[in-house]
Amino acid sequence: MVINKEWFVSKINNFLLNDESNKMVKVDGSLIFQPETLVGFSSGNDPIFTKYKDIIGNFHLTPVEAFTKFYENTNIKFTAENLSVVAYVLPISEETKEENYQHSKNMPSERWANTRLYGEESNQKLQNYLVNELKKENVNAVAPIIEKDLFKIFRKHEKGVWASTWSHRHMLFASGLGSFGISDGFINARGKAMRCGSLIVDYKLPSDAKNRPNDPYEFCIKCGECVERCPAGAISLEEYHNKQICSGHVFSAIPYVKKNYGINIYGCGLCQVHVSCSSGIPNKKNS
Incomplete structure (x- = not known):
């Protein structure tokens, strides 16, 4: 079996189509994520991963560090290359997306809240599924975010607030799938309204x-639409995304959602x- 991009796209889309975890079981049974995934690759020893330690924090793991730590007490051998x-x-x-726009100017809609909770659970199940499917092909892998010994969130750190030891969005950037926006969302061919995942x-x-x-x-065309949409004033064209203000508003929604x-x-x-x-890469000519 040849492991390539088509292999991953097929596995992911089939999972999204058929696994019960990707259904809005508490709403209407429809799919949480559309089976139209994008997949990108990057080399595990790409220099950008060392740069992430300066950008995000020294605690952010490189792929080599994460893989080494996960398999350190086994007899599995590998090379960084x-x-x-x-x-x-x-x-x-x-x-x-439409419901979250129509619902409110300051609180998430029912479908959006269910996507955040159950969609992320499905995403993590998908990562585990991919690791196991790779093992069937005698390929060792690890999904850092689902491994408690590898993944940790820092509310405060030397460079600011809210960062972790492994960032899916930064893996997307390294793998050529798009770029960041001033809101810190990740703009790609499927749009910023998404969740994402990664594995080594x-x-x-x-x-x-x-x-x-x-x-x-x-x-990011710096159109300012996300600035206007933010109910907390956490985004600006000058200073971009204020994580502290943003997180304060996001957590304030818990009682409402419950x-x-x-x-x-x-x-x-x-x-x-x-x-x-929202749904693709914007045309700069229209900015």
């Missing part, structure tokens, strides 16, 4: 680094809907 990062995009349904595999895959823009904000939807989760997502980059 053979490691690859696989990153993917899970597009949020059009129904959910001990299998040499062709890097998509050639598609990686030099400017980390390359596809009371109205019967689930315990935070959320917002208003800057991701009804903006130029």
